[in-house]
Structure formats: structure tokens, C-alpha cells
Amino acid sequence: MISTDTDILSLAEAWTRAGRGVALATVVETWGSAPRPVGSHLVIDGDGNFQGSVSGGCVEGAVVEEAAEVIGDGKARMLEFGVADDAAWKVGLSCGGRIRVYVEKVN
Amino acid sequence: MDLAILAALNAERAARRPAILVTAMEGGAQRLVKSGEFAADPLADLLDRQLRSGKSALVETGGASYFLTVQAPHPRIVVTGAVHISQAMAPMARLLDLDLVIIDPRTAFATPERFPDVTLLTEWPDAALAGLGLDGYTALVALTHDPKIDDPGLEAALRSECFYVGALGSRKTHGRRVERLAAAGFDEAAIARIHAPIGLDIGAVSPAEIALSILGEIVATLRGPRRPPA
Numbered sequence: 001m002i003s004t005d006t007d008i009l010s011l012a013e014a015w016t017r018a019g020r021g022v023a024l025a026t027v028v029e030t031w032g033s034a035p036r037p038v039g040s041h042l043v044i045d046g047d048g049n050f051q052g053s054v055s056g057g058c059v060e061g062a063v064v065e066e067a068a069e070v071i072g073d074g075k076a077r078m079l080e081f082g083v084a085d086d087a088a089w090k091v092g093l094s095c096g097g098r099i100r101v102y103v104e105k106v107n
Numbered sequence: 108m109d110l111a112i113l114a115a116l117n118a119e120r121a122a123r124r125p126a127i128l129v130t131a132m133e134g135g136a137q138r139l140v141k142s143g144e145f146a147a148d149p150l151a152d153l154l155d156r157q158l159r160s161g162k163s164a165l166v167e168t169g170g171a172s173y174f175l176t177v178q179a180p181h182p183r184i185v186v187t188g189a190v191h192i193s194q195a196m197a198p199m200a201r202l203l204d205l206d207l208v209i210i211d212p213r214t215a216f217a218t219p220e221r222f223p224d225v226t227l228l229t230e231w232p233d234a235a236l237a238g239l240g241l242d243g244y245t246a247l248v249a250l251t252h253d254p255k256i257d258d259p260g261l262e263a264a265l266r267s268e269c270f271y272v273g274a275l276g277s278r279k280t281h282g283r284r285v286e287r288l289a290a291a292g293f294d295e296a297a298i299a300r301i302h303a304p305i306g307l308d309i310g311a312v313s314p315a316e317i318a319l320s321i322l323g324e325i326v327a328t329l330r331g332p333r334r335p336p337a
Contacts, residue, residue: 009113009116012113013110013113013114016110016113024113028132029165038162038163039162039164076135078132102130104108105108106108106109107108
């Protein structure tokens, strides 16, 4: 059972050592009632497999999509999700909170 | 993130050592700050604050922002004595998210019926503690009143980096304990690490109140002094 954020970091290391393209997403800031605390991780591989969570399911799909870009060009990105950002992002947090997620490649 | 940095972070965690990954939000430069390197780091004050809180955070300093991935080992309390106070302490520690290990070779005391869902070690402290490995995120609490059980635990704690060492007993009992520890070769500074009388002075009477005062003192020691708001 992969449950804690520290397990996710071990998994990120294992996936990278296995030769998979890997991105690590981290919640770096939250406002309002965000579902997952700052420091929560999601690890994503080049095939779109992922473990962990940054929002409890609301925005993982968008993070996984963006992670493919990060794995492709190696450039880290800052993503922001929330009800105030519906114009920028098609997905939002139903709880009304806002989060910023940092996505970086592991290599 | 460099794989070597990620591997080093994971290795520190596995060894129950604190570490903080510092990521510059502009440019993404990263460094891992390990135990023993915190004070010399340019962000020493911020690292210390986050380490005490045990939480990752985005911080701003000198016009730059950094994300601190904080990896603090999970704090735990090791108690010698499967006694009435430790029975009260068990559910309180669970609520506080503190791991609890109770050591008592007296199997009449250390029963699963008296301590449901608690890690119970029915060995002598010497044997039990050798397997646990006391570290800077461990508190040692001696509650038996019996030097045969309490003293080996206290001696192991004083030789370790335990963040908290406490022993139950009256001033007279503690006076005799100090004499025994001095005879065993511990100097005044080492013996002074022992919180005795144990616990915050809240006038605790019942076992639950004493457990509360001990846990209050442990949390205060773990989290450190209150700082004025930034």
C-alpha cells in the first residue's frame, strides 16, 4: 500500500532507477480549504501511470497531462488550480480552495 | 530533481535522520541540507523553524522564494513501565500523533488487555532499547519507580540524543537516582537532562492528569519556544 508522501519519494527513486521517465509533483501552496496539505506528492511516469495525490482526485488528471510535458522537455513548471482560475484551467477544486503545484522532472 | 539528491533524501529518511530539500522557485536549483548542516546554512533560521514544525512550506527571504521539503522523523515516546499512567498516556499519544513504545519485562503489567493497540516489549530495557535505537526524535520516559527497570533506560537515553528524558518519582527518589547515575559515571550536565519531577507543573493528581503533564512537557520540548509572529 502506497500511502504516505514519503513512500511516494521512494517510488519516484525506484521508477527513475528502472529507467522510466519520471516527474514529481508537489503541493507548494494552498489557500482556503485545500484537500491535501502543502508537501503532498504525486509521482507520474512517461506512460501516465501515477501514485499519490495532490488534491484527492480533483486535478490529478491535469497534473498528469502537464507532467508529460515536463518529462518531455525537462523544464519544471508551476501549476495553479482553484475556482478563481477556471479561465486558465478547465479543472477546479470543488471545495473552493486553491492550490499551487510544482512539477519537476527526476533525472 | 537530481536522482542523487532524491536518493540521498530517501536514505536520510530511512535512517531516521532529519533533512530538508531546498528548492529555489526561480530556476529550480536544489540542495539537500542534512542533520548537522542546518546551523551553517544561509537559511538556518527558516530551516530550524520548519524542522520544529515538521511541515514542508514555501518561504520567502531576500526577495526569493524557496520550497522547503521537510523530512522530520516521526517523533516517538519510549516508556519504561506498563503502569497506570502509561495506560492513560496511550490514547492521548495516539491523538497527538506520537508513536508510543512501552517496555516492561513484568508480563503481569505488560498485557495486551491493559494496552490494546500499543507496541509492548516485554523484555528488559537493555535488550529492548538496543533494537529500537534511541535518536533525536525519541523521548524516553521512566515510570516504574523500580531502578532495575528504569535505570538502564535512563542510562541508554543519556548516552543518546533523545530530545526528552523524564523520570517519575519524588525529589527524594530522584536524589537517590542521581547518586546511582553519578556512580555509574554520568556527569552533572548529563544527569541534568532528566526532567524530574517529571511533567509540567499543573498540579496533576490522577494518572491521566500526570500523563497529560508529561505529554505537555514532551510537546513543549519537541516544538520549542513560542516565537513572535513574523
